[in-house]
Amino acid sequence: MTVDDRFSQPVDILKDPALGTRNEIITGPVADWTTDFSHTEPEWAADPYPIQDELRRTCPIAHTERFGGAWLPTRYEDVAGIAYDTERFSSRSIIVGNFRPPRDSAPVGGTPPISSDPPFHYDARKLLLPAFTKTAIARHEEATRAYCHSLIDALEGRDVVDAAHDYAQYIPTRVISDMLGFPPEDEPRFRGFVESALEGVNLPPDDRRARMSELFDYLVAQVRDHVAHPRDDLTSYLIDVELYGSKLQPAHVAGTMALLLVAGIDTTWSAIGASLWHLARTPADRERLVAEPALLPTAMEELLRAYAPVTMARLVKEDMSWNGVDMKADDWVLLSFPAANRDPAQFDRAGEVVLDRQVNRHAAFGLGIHRCVGSHLARMELRVALEVWLQRYPVFTLADPSAVTWATGQVRGPRTLPIRVG
Template sequence: MTVDDRFSRDFQEAQKDRPLGTRNEIITGPVADWATDFSHAEPEWAADPYPIQDELRQSCPIAHTERFGGAWLPTRYEDVAAIAYDTEHFSSRAIIMSNFRPPKELAPVGGVPPISSDPPFHHHARKLLLPAFTKNAVAKREEATRAFCHALIDAMEGKEVVDAAHDYAQHIPMRVIADMLGFPAEDGPSFRGFIESALEGVNLPPEERLARTEQLFDYLLAQIRDHVDHPRDDLTTYLINAELGGRKLEPSHVAGTMALLLIAGIDTTWSAIGASLWHLAKTPADRRRLAGEPGLLPTAMEELLRAYAPVTMARLVKQDMHWNGVDMKSDDWILLSFPAANRDPAQFDRAGEVVIDREVNRHAAFGLGIHRCVGSHLARMELRVALEVWLERIPDFTLADPAAVTWATGQVRGPRTLPLRIVWP
C-alpha cells in the first residue's frame, strides 16, 4: 500500500465508522440566571463576559447549566487550575463544548491530538510537536512575519478608517500557519470558514457539524496527498513521516493534529492581536506610552494577554463525583475559563485593570497543566511583531465607532470587526 493509499483509505474508513456521540438539544437562548443557566454562546457573553464572571466568582464560583446536557463553569483561578492539572478525574477527549459529546472510545487520543489526548498518549503526541515550536525555530519565522505585517499596512495606507481585525489581525496567523504547514497562502479564506464552523457553530445539528468537519478533513487530505507527491521541509511532511513507538502515525492522528494547528493556531493569535489593538485604540494613555516606549511592549503584551485572554477550553467529567462542593455527573462538561481565572482578585492585584507595566504576571492565557499551549512562543512572536509594526507605522489611532466592534462567540473570543480611525504620520 502506498503512503497516499494509507492516508486516504484508512482515514476515510475511520471517519465513516466513528460513532457520533451523545446528542443534546438546543443550547442557545436568553439566559435566565447565569449561576444556574449559563451559556457562553450568547451575545452578551461575547460582548463583555467580565462583569458576568466577576459576579459569579463572588456569588457562585462554580456555575451550572442544564444546557449542553449539563455543564459547569468555575470562575476562580484555584478551581480552574485544579481541574486543568487533574487528568485523573477530567478527560480532554473533547475540548469544544457543544450540543453533543464525542464517544468515550475516542480517549486517550481524541480527534485533534495532542490537545484532545489524555495520558499517557498525550505525552508522546505533544513531544512530537515540540521541535517545531522552540524559541529558536520560532525566531527563524520572525523576519518573514515582520515583512508580511508591513505589507498588510502598505495595503491600508491612506485609508481614514480600516478594519484592523479583518484587514490585519486575522491575516498574520493565517500566513504563519500556512507557511509552517506548507499550505497555499491564498487558501486563507477557507481557513476562516473552518474556524467559524469549529468554534462558533456549537449549536448546529450534530450531523451538520460533522459534515462541516468532513469538509475540513477533505481539505487536509488533499494537502497530505500533495505532500506525499511533493515532500518538502514543512510540518505536514514531518507529521507524515513521524513515528510513535516505532510505527508511523495513524492517518487520523496526522490529519487531526493538522486540524488543530490550522484552527487553534490561527484563531487564538488573531483574537489576541485584535483585542490588543482594541484596547490601545480605546485607551490613549497606554497607546501613547507604548508608541513612545517600545521597550515596554514585551511586558505590556503579557498584560494584554492576561486581561483579554482569548481561550476557554472544555473538559469532560470521567465519573460521578463530589468535587469542591458540587455534584458532578459522568460526562458533564467543564468549561475552563482561563479569562475568568486571569481576572481573579485572589490571584492578581488590580485584577480588573489593565496595567501595562505589571511586572509579576503569571497569567493563564496559554492554559495550565499538561495542555498548556505548545505554540506559546510562536503566538508571542506573532503578537509582538504585529504590535511593533503597527505602532511603528500607525502610532495614532482610535475606535472609529465603538458600537461597531463585534466579538466572536464561543470559546475563543476576539474582535471580528474592529473599525479604527487612523491618523497617518
C-alpha cells in the first residue's frame, strides 16, 4: 500500500477511542469534596489549591460517583505510585469525561503515545523523541523570540492588555503549527479545537462527536496536503516513519497530530499565563526577575511547580483495593500533578512560590512512562515568553483581579488576564 492509498479513504478516528460508550452527568454544585468532587466546577477552576490542601489533610484519596466513578489522590506518593503502575492502571483515555473508551482500544488508544499502554507505548513514544530533543528545540528559539516581540509590538499604545488572550495563547500555537507544517492563517481555529477536546467533556454525545470530527477532518486534510506536497516538518515525518516495519496507520498519524496540536498549545499557553498572573500580582518577585534575569530558569521551574497546569487520568484495569480504597474496574483516577506539587511531605514551603528554590523535582510534566515528551519545547517557549515580556514590560500589575478567568477541566490556566503595563 502506498502512502497515498493509506489516506485516500475516510479516516474514522472517532469510532470509539475519543468517545466510548457510557454517558454520565458530571457537572453541578459540589456538596462534599471528599465524596462528590468535580474538577469541572467554577470554584475548582478559580482556586483549586485550598480544596486540594484540605483533601490531603482529611481525605487524601477522594471519591465521586460523577463520571461513572472516579478517584482523586492528592498526595505526591499516591499520584506517583499510580503514574508508575502500568500493570493496574491503563492510559487508554487520559481525559475524564462522560464516556469511557472500550477496553479493546488499548494498548494504542486514540492519541498515541499518551493514550497507549505498554508495550506499544514505548515504541510509539520513541518515534517522537528526535523532534523534541534539546538540540532540535533550540532551532525554534530565534523564531519564537521574534514572534513574541511581534506580539508585543502589536500591543503598542495600550495601557491594559490581555496577557492570556493577546500574548500567551499565540506563542505555542505558532510554534506547534510551524513544527507540524500547518498554515499560519489556520491558527485561529486551533483554540476552538483545544477547548472542544479539553473543556467540552460534558457535551451531549452527538455534539462532542461533531466537534471532534471537525478537528480530525482538519488533520486528515493536512495529511493529504502533505502527501501531495511533502516537506520537512513533523507531519511529513509521521506520514513516512515506520513502526514494526510498516508505515503508521492513518488513525495513528492523525491521533498523534491531535495530541501534539492540543497538548502542545493548551499546556504551554496555560503555563505562560499563570506565570504572568503570578508576577503581575507579586511585585517583589517581578522586580527580582527584572533585576536578576539569570535567575529566570530556576524561577521558571518554581512557577511550573506552583502552577502546574496539567492533570492527567488513568482507568482502573480490574477491581482491587489500592492504598486503603476499593477501586472498581473502569473507575477513573485523576492524577493531579498540581496537588502533588504542593504536598508539604515532598516540598518545603510547598504552598509558597520560592523563586530560587534549588531542589525542585516537581511533577509539572508528569511522572512515569508518560512524562511529557515535549518538556524541552514547553520550557523553551515559557522561558522565551517570559524573557521577552519582562524586557518589554518591566513594570506591570493586574488591571482587575476579579476579571481574571481560568479554564475548567484538566488543563488549568488563565483565559482572560487583564494586565496594566507601564
